[in-house]
Every structure is written in C-alpha cells, then in structure tokens.
Amino acid sequence: MADTIDLLETIGSDATLRHASAGELGDMLERAQASAALKAAVASGDSAMLSTEFGNKANQVPESVQSPAHEEEEEEEEGNEPAPEK
Amino acid sequence: MTMPISTPPNEARRGSLACVGLGMTLGSHLTPLARSHIEQADVVFAGLSDAIVEVWLGRMHPDVRSLQPYYAEGKSRLKTYRQWVGLMMAEVRAGKRVCGVFYGHPGIFAWSPHKAIEAARAEGFQAHMEPGISAEDCLYADLGIDPGRYGCQHFEASQLLFYRRRIENTGYLVLWQVGLVGDRSLGRFRTGPAYRQVLVDLLAEDYPLDHEVLIYRGATLPIQPPRIRRIALRDLPQVALTAEETVVLPPAEPMRLNQAILDRLDALDRLEAHAKM
Numbered sequence: 091m092a093d094t095i096d097l098l099e100t101i102g103s104d105a106t107l108r109h110a111s112a113g114e115l116g117d118m119l120e121r122a123q124a125s126a127a128l129k130a131a132v133a134s135g136d137s138a139m140l141s142t143e144f145g146n147k148a149n150q151v152p153e154s155v156q157s158p159a160h161e162e163e164e165e166e167e168e169g170n171e172p173a174p175e176k
Numbered sequence: 177m178t179m180p181i182s183t184p185p186n187e188a189r190r191g192s193l194a195c196v197g198l199g200m201t202l203g204s205h206l207t208p209l210a211r212s213h214i215e216q217a218d219v220v221f222a223g224l225s226d227a228i229v230e231v232w233l234g235r236m237h238p239d240v241r242s243l244q245p246y247y248a249e250g251k252s253r254l255k256t257y258r259q260w261v262g263l264m265m266a267e268v269r270a271g272k273r274v275c276g277v278f279y280g281h282p283g284i285f286a287w288s289p290h291k292a293i294e295a296a297r298a299e300g301f302q303a304h305m306e307p308g309i310s311a312e313d314c315l316y317a318d319l320g321i322d323p324g325r326y327g328c329q330h331f332e333a334s335q336l337l338f339y340r341r342r343i344e345n346t347g348y349l350v351l352w353q354v355g356l357v358g359d360r361s362l363g364r365f366r367t368g369p370a371y372r373q374v375l376v377d378l379l380a381e382d383y384p385l386d387h388e389v390l391i392y393r394g395a396t397l398p399i400q401p402p403r404i405r406r407i408a409l410r411d412l413p414q415v416a417l418t419a420e421e422t423v424v425l426p427p428a429e430p431m432r433l434n435q436a437i438l439d440r441l442d443a444l445d446r447l448e449a450h451a452k453m
Contacts, residue, residue: 095228095231095232095235098202098203098228098232098397098398098399099202099203099232100203101203101398101399102201102202102203102204102397102398103203103204107398108204108398115399128399131399132399135401137397137399137400140228140397140399141227141228144227144228144231145227147227147244148227149224149225149226149227149230149244150225150244150247150365150419
C-alpha cells in the first residue's frame, strides 16, 4: 500500500492532480494502491474520512487574542500553568 | 536545479529562532526557504491547523513538537500562546536553532510568533520570520477578489464588537474567526447564534439584512476544494460555523467621488501646467 502522506504531497504539488476531478484522482489512487481511507475521502468528497487513518485528531485553529485589557491581566499569572501531558 | 553548498560552521552555537509559514495546503504552498529552515533546525515546534499536515511536517524533521496539547477548553488562549513562546525561548536559550512552524503565514492572526521573535531579539538572539501563503491569499484567489479594486478591510470579528471601528461598506469587509465572535474569556473555541446576532445587528448599521455574505474556508488538504457558501446577512447567526471559516461582505454601495479633493487636484494640475508654459 502506498504511503498516504507521500500521495498527498504528490497531489498537492502536481498541477494536474491538484485540480483533477474525483474520478480522475480515484483512478490515480487505485493505480498507486492508496489506502482505503484516502480513496474513500476522495470518492465521497469528505476529507474527514481520511482522519480515521490518522487517529481522528482535531487541531484547534484560533490565534485570536481579542479581549479588552485581557493581556495585562494575564501577565501576572504567567508561569503558573502546568505543562500538559503529551 | 539546486547545487549542494556546504553550510558554514556554526562557531558560536548561539541559539536562534525562525518562525516560518507552512502555507495552507499540504504539498502546495511550502516555500523552499521555509523547508530549509525546518530541515536545518535542531528542534521544530508545530502550530498547525490540521493533524494530517502535522504528520507531513514530521517527515521533514525528526524532532517536531506539537503545540496543540497546550490548548484546553476553558483555558485562556493567551496563556496557551505564552506557553508556546516560553517553550520556543527555552530551546533558543539552550543554544538550539529553533524553528516555529505555523499554518498559513506565521505573522497573520498569530500572536506567539511575533512575541517569540520579539523576546529572542530582546535577549540578543538572531530571530527571523519567513512568510507563508496565508488564508487571506487563498481567499483572494478562490473568491476572485482583488483587494485593490474597491479596497478591503480586515477585522478579527470580536475586535469589531469590542471596539468602535469604522466600517467602509463601499469596499470588501473580511471578518476572521466569526465562529467565536464575542468571546471575552479567550477560553472558548466557539460561541453561539446569540453572539453572532450581536455582530449582525452591528453590521446592519451599514448593510441591508438581505446583503449577500460569503462564508469561506480554504483547503488544507490537496484533495479538498475550497468551501464557499453564500447566505443573506440575516441568516449568519443560524448557520453552522467553525473557527477557521471566514466571512466576507462584498461592497454594499458604489464608491462616491470626493469632489472637494478632485477640485484641489484640478487646481494643482492647472498650476503645474502654467509653470511649464
């Protein structure tokens, strides 16, 4: 079975593949012996199906820190936070 | 074709920091220089929006440390970001070449890279930011918007609520992180329809409620198309919205000529014409 990350990198950097239809991409993935999760994600148009292959981890995205006067309040508490478990 | 060039010896082994952008889409946007920063670092910290993209980054360096575990529901994000700065700076102070890798552009809607670079420079370390293709860049391409055509304002949505800002409705208005608009605790990852209704009420001062609004999300995986939804402004509180989705309001009114300024420019043109005669 082909490595999913390698295949994603190939698709992402290939002008034809990056904008190929689901059908065209499906054929290419079939030939490349892609994982079932990757083929299902492409066929269904639901990339969440690929997450199963990687443990269904959901990353947080916000980097917003908009809150009036909040930054100054937090300054005093710096360094009190225990490290999270990894 | 690139030629192999031997890197100069790192005599002092002083710590350094590079914050680089990975771009938005896996495999499509990473610049050669950003990749080089990653590969040449001693330790890499990852602040990425997609867990699969994080796996991809892990292929580029043996010591990639995710910053994701420091997020927690109910915990102020500011505290999280201060921890990120502390983690990166600890390695810089230990003499390591540190690379902070962030999705998109490391300096756009990203508090910690700016602060870490500031802290490193204040302590005499070399620190550098390397731009990446941002969500904003993708938005222009995917929605076919040229910010130079009518002008374009960008606001973090909560800022628009917390502070008195001037909205210019003859240009585009781009609102970021609408999914958590109005969160003053910094500890929530989304807020509900009632908070978005406050935003809609504010926007209704400058836009009709039936004004078309675009909800946009760029692709993070190369098997995804961008997601673009079109709704009426009045429906914004009711639609499902995630933190990574961006709300775009196209112009509501035509640009109006500033006749007073145009008259002044006419007068200047006439003066210059006389001077040349």
